[in-house]
Amino acid sequence: MNQYPTLFLSLKDVDGTTFENAFNMLKFVISSLCSQNSYLETGENIRENEKDIFSRLRSQTASITDIKGSIVTIMNMMQSYYEKPVILLIDEYDVPIAKASNNGYYKEMLEVIKGMLSTALKDNSSLKFAVITGCLKIAKESIFTGTNNFVSDTISSTRYNEYYGFTQQDVDKLLADAEIEEKADLIKEWYDGYNFGEFEVYCPWDVMNYLRDLQNDLNARPVSYWKNTSDNAIIRSFIDYTGAAIRKKLEVLIAGGNICQKIEEDRTYDYLHSSEDNLWSILYLTGYLTKVGERDKDGQIELRIPNKEVKEIFELTVRKWFEDSARVTNRKDLFDAVWNKDADKATKEISTLLRMTISYYDYRENFYHAFLAGIFAGVGYSVELNREHGEG
Template sequence: MSGNLKLPVGIDDFRKIRECGFYYVDKTKLVEQLMQNWGEVNLFTRPRRFGKTLNMSMLRSFFEIGTDKSLFDGLYISRNKELCDMHMGKYPVISITLKGIEGMTFEEARNMLKIILKNEARRHYYLKNSDRLTDDDKQQYEQILLGTSENTADSLRLLSQLLFLHYDKKVVILIDEYDVPLDKAFQNGYYSEMTSLIRGILGQALKTNDYLQFAVLTGCLRISKESIFTGLNNFKVLSIADARFDEQFGFTDSEVRDILEEYGVSDKISEVKDWYDGYRFGKADVYCPWDVINYVDHLQADPNARPQAYWINSSGNGLVRRLINIADESTKDEIERLIAGETIEKAIRLELTYDEIDNSIDNIWSVLFTTGYLTNAGEIELPGGGGYGYRLVIPNKEVRQVFVSQIQEWFRQTVTYDDGSVQDLCEAFMAGDADKIQSNLNMILIKTISVLDTKARDDQKENFYHGLLLGLLRSKPDWRIKSNRESGDGFSDISIEPTIPEKGIVVEVKYSNTISGLDDACGKAMKQIRDRRYDEALREDGREDIIAYGIAFCRKRCKVVCEKM
């Protein structure tokens, strides 16, 4: 490794990064922009894993009274001496993150919020003995500290008041991942109660707070102002569509090239760009920081390491699943176009409430856009004077991978079709009825989403159909089904051991570029089964009545042939 600094994998504490010798991509220009583009309450909405928490930690380190000013030596902001003299280490700071607030019930979630507030109050334990606080002030502080305050919604405002009384300086409030409690509440059925609580906390701390210098909030979604920011007129929203601060979250191309050069892997720029670039914030093209750091770290141990889906694996894909669950035929076609690398044109709502998300498929597109599953490929003027929208596109190979994997999962859910076509399909496999298998598969393909017009290599398309067929066949829970089972002189695609002990099924899947090539592809599949003796493993298990199937796919069509072995 040519880089002398450690890579900060999973570390979002600015002080630790600077004190312990970790590589830091300098985002301190954010401080200058905040001071020059003044907003009393600033909300940044960005997808997960784009540096929001680290930036909030950096802001706390810069503004908080008693900070170690040497943490900023050599960084961009240190060159603005006038600003540093005026603001560095000048404010009491309240800094909390709400990303840990969850629970199956509202009471559980509220208790977790109380713990977070208690921990932040404990960080200011000097208030307990402050000679500038009255006994009543100290009693109120004690209630926050012990979690016994009856008015949780007023806790942040009250703590800021106590800090002001102690320091005679207004307070900076930093709230990271403000929308996570609402997301969890929506999933677990107590959304209205949590909305009321968060509205109360933010309203008290940000709207009617005489002790507030300024506040910064971060989140993934911009929740409707009417929902939780009612009456907040000092509110500046900085979404992914805003050109202001557009380079302060995510890595720019030059920053990524610097990292790769630092760690001796500049030759990997093409892979990094294909997999982790493609996001458009305002007027800036950015990479996902989480991905870049993890991949470079992986390359230090294995120079031949291939890119992986780090962001998707860390952030979950429930939103895509929600989209698939309500998809109609038009939406399915649009998903297919996206996977193929095309763009779709949509009006986007940057302000939503969680309970609106499932009301309209158009809201789902908005959610996928704001959370990073889709990105802006250009602004458009909507027809009929409907304002402006965006051309949306899947940003990179990593996100395209989750779309494909979730589509496969959606295919597997076709086993719940009321028309019984999947059960008929399984019965046809037992009976050696190639025509019926072909008819049922074609019907299922027409009803579902085809990804065969994607830009994937042909062998990857074959893998897709392999997964599709496995999902359908596994609707028979009493069948033993093995994928890529070693048998004879190779590995059969699918091997099935039904409950009837003497029966066995072997399936070989092929992909054809053209409909006219399906017959030839089936012939190749059957020849491969015979030549490589894929029936051997089944015979070793005592199964002598074996049916072999060659199945070829082309887009939404298939061809099936079979023979007894």
């Protein structure tokens, strides 16, 4: 501690619906970093051209080229100022790439982030060492092409497994100190269940937030604190993309069951939706699913939803998807065809709805009867079905 200059950068806020918006946000983040280290502009040993670039970065007038070399420029200035190499800490390295993948400017953002990180990490004489965190394993990510001297610790690694969250011993101590041991089972049900290496851990963010609420109100119910720190777009994007097979597995998970899937940790965002395996790998790597046992001989892992909090996130996301899908489905043409006695048009509209909703195994007349009755009753029509006469 205090032996080397340290540069900390978080990319969590680099987001935008367009590349221009996201790039402007990136310029703001770099500008804030320069403001925190404004003393560098007064350094006697720092070259004038570096001070000029630093000034543009700080005033948010930097070019794309300036931004690509921003981290290595600041590090070079720090080394000149302190006459020691720099420790680099980068958090949420893949957020800009994930947001770019969701919004259609992946290649543009990849070029910028790749330039920033590659120049900072590869052949940089100002670098003592770097620590980088993010959702996806970085070794094979195209951001780091040419940068191959990484040691990766993922959720299946065992080196730091108990440090990713609170262990049972940690939580027991917290509850004892707060004198609320009676809440132990409730906290375990809602916030435990994450497997890292050989340890099962609690989500520390949730535990600390719930303990805070309990200190104000001993009857406070657990809530989904994690939900408010993430937009959960990853689940929604796959539900939009996938077919009935994956939705069936989601039903099994939400019902409390387990599924067996092959997990690949070397994922990149540009191929995120290229296969079903990617869905389960991403949900596993981002904490929405956790493993039940070890990999079998085929490389598959049994997966489950870790706790009640994540189950609630799944349920809300799936429910929202169904509501949006129902809202998008326009049935006005069907109703117009019925009122106008246009049998051909009605046939076409009903066939479209059937293809979207049911299997060809559902072929009995009474099924179609109930199907149409539900469609018309669901939008407010008064539907009169076949009425019984007596009990015959």
